[in-house]
Amino acid sequence: MARGWESKSVESQMEEGGRRESRDTRDRDDVERSRKRDSLEMSRRGIAHDLETARTDTHRAALQNALNFIDGELKKLERLTGSLVPPRRA
Numbered sequence: 001m002a003r004g005w006e007s008k009s010v011e012s013q014m015e016e017g018g019r020r021e022s023r024d025t026r027d028r029d030d031v032e033r034s035r036k037r038d039s040l041e042m043s044r045r046g047i048a049h050d051l052e053t054a055r056t057d058t059h060r061a062a063l064q065n066a067l068n069f070i071d072g073e074l075k076k077l078e079r080l081t082g083s084l085v086p087p088r089r090a
Helices: 002-053 057-081
Strands: none
Touching: 002 057
């Protein structure tokens, strides 16, 4: 009888461990997406500042292309996260 009880306990612990592992993976993915978003937003702020002070049309065009790319990456992240993590814009 003790062995039967013990095996059920081990089985339930294994099931719980599997659930915990998937939750941990999800948490790590959320952290990674949050860091990626923060990095993109910081880059965007720097490029927007540089765009304000750019003197030549060529430089402005390059900076505008960079902003467009970053905005596209931010939109991709928004689609991945859905409404779980609202984008932060400054």
